[in-house]
Amino acid sequence: MAATQQRPQFVHVESYKRERGDTHAASSIIGEALRIPGHCPHVEDAKPPEVHPVDPPVESPHEFRDWLYSTMAKCREANGAYLRRSAVALLTVIASMPREIATPEKVSQLRDLTVGWIYDFFGEKARVPYAITHDDESHPHVHVWVIPAKEETDNERWPLGSIFRGRKRDLYELQDSFYELVGHPLGMTRKGEQPQGIRLTRRQAIALRRNPKLAQETELYQAGFKAGVIQALYAQSIAPERHPTDVAKDFVPERMADHLGRAITRRERPKGRDFGR
Known part of the structure; x- marks a missing residue:
């Protein structure tokens, strides 16, 4: 009997801080996702991404970075103090699929199912402004940004750090729930037959x-x-x-x-x- 073909899912969640000018700052990952020159040196032949608005706070994704920083400047901690410069500004969920099954229709499904999974996993305090699809690397993948819900930002709160920390320890559950809502419907496996390599930051x-x-x-x-x-x-x-x-x-x-x-x-x-x- 032939072994079942392994098409492992991939999902990675990362937080990015408020400070500018650092490769781990929100401004840098936004530039990478939008393929702004100077922000994606790891991509040999960068191509314009496909940007899908979900619940955007601004008309253009290129206005999002300024909106993010100006909104956070108005928000306060629970004790009334202004947000720390190192506060979590943005969560990015990256999900990809093996190229051999990545038809345009399936990549669109990956994007939409990942957005639905984010709301299921992070709950009602999360908001997805944009989902961004890339097809200029080895695997087609989507970047989905996560910020606090509109109710939170309208009340000058930015609890993204607590939203992320509250789920950070559930890494095994994260993979399982992603498989249930995204990986399995798209024909991917929970993991590969062999232990997976380490993903570089x-x-x-x-x-x-x-x-x-x-x-x-x-x-x-x-x-x-x-x-x-x-x-x-x-x-x-x-x-x-x-x-x-x-x-x-x-x-x-x-x-x-x-x-x-x-x-x-x-x-x-x-x-x-x-x-x-």
């Missing part, structure tokens, strides 16, 4: 593209990222009955498993190059 991807020699620091460097997956397994109690060293053998060569197992047991960061720092 945007900052790391940009750094690697600017300096490919960083990838030559292979095994220990890669181990630092793979240890993050192993630690996540224990944080979610997915593999509590197995020793960290045994789990590490699923991700790295056996000669490196002891190193990672000891590091995780001691709750230390494994030594390795993190070019995001």
